[in-house]
Amino acid sequence: MKNVKILFVLLILLVFTQTSHAQFLKKLKNRAEEAAKEAVIRKSEDKVNRETERAMDTILDGNKGSKKKNKKKKSSKNDESDSDEIYKQDESDNNDTKENGFGVYSNFTFVPGNKLLFYDDFAADAIGDFPANWETGGSGEVVTTNTSESKWLSMVRRSGYMPTIENKLPENYTIEFDLANNGYGSGKPNSKLFFAFLTKKAYSMGAGGSVADIEILLSNNGFKVSNVENFGGEVEVKIGSRIDREMTDYLNNTVHISIAVNKKRLRMWVNEEKMVDSPNLLQANIGKYFIIQAMDVLPEKGHFVGISNFKIAESTEDLRSLLIKNGKFSTTGIYFDTAASTVKKESYGILLDIANMLRDNDDINLQIIGHTDNQGAEDYNQTLSEKRAAAVKELLVEEFGIREDRLQFMGKGETEALDDNTTEKGRANNRRVEFIKI
Known part of the structure; x- marks a missing residue:
């Protein structure tokens, strides 16, 4: 009888254990299903957000609809040689950022203007002087640093x-420059910079009218x-937006600033990341003049803030229109390392625009021609221009998936100067x- 009771108790425990185990498995299954549903919802929301941003870019820019997704492989190579350098970027819509050198800029949609209005790398200015092509109500000087070959204001x-x-600046233009900062950190006072767009010529924001x-x-x-x-008085709708995007890696470092003005709309990128996109910021006549205003940059406290490779270009017709109308177009927005044929990653935007144009027009093939200035020996510049044109072709094929047989390249060195x-x-x-077009 005692053994029967023991067996009965064990049977009850076994049933209870199996029931609990089944309930536990059921809970796990329910949680897994809920997690899967949440993942699907998050993925859908992410997709909607991406599509919404692209749609806003298309509506505000008047660009054509969606573009095809681009394949990315490896960085461009080649280096060597002498004379030039520039800086650039674009306006399109690719979503996959890949940490593979050139491809890290795959979300970069800045396209530089195609008519150069101003360029200064301070090469002609003496160290210690205020640069000849700039104006100020304060002070400043051209300097060099031990971390860069460039000169800096x-x-x-x-x-x-x-x-x-x-x-005055036109309705549509772009601004690009390198911005270096150093001497900031624990125990150091803060500094501010303002990228300011004015209605009238002035050397300070307070005197620039509506701003x-x-x-x-x-x-x-x-x-x-x-x-x-x-x-200011000309502002119809007051805009004041907090961004508060803090990047520790960019402190005591150099970044590339890209700004695009399209009538009332203003966008700004720091390196490859878009920080500002305000569709109605530049009201009335705001934006006819541009200044950089420094606040509390104190050399005696160890502060250094400098700019270099500064460029303003008017945005006129897009490259598709120019190609259809004229059968050709040229750009100063594809940048190379100094005295080399390595394409800088800031060139991603314009190359993406070219690639999308080729994808949308299967009947168009292109000859790519490199040109240099006259700094350096003529035969050297000829070789350099050929290598740069070849590097652009290689990137369009390997990074953007354009068929190689649609592209040819050649160099003309310094022989066809435009300016x-x-x-x-x-x-x-x-x-x-x-x-x-060929």
């Missing part, structure tokens, strides 16, 4: 810096894009890549 204290341009600006904070915590705003090689702007105009 060192911006100090509370000063505004304006490039000297004969006419729009993007504020950059350099602090112990990092390089921060703080806010974007407009103000005066005795000025910095002229040399920058001559350093270009040309595309001709």
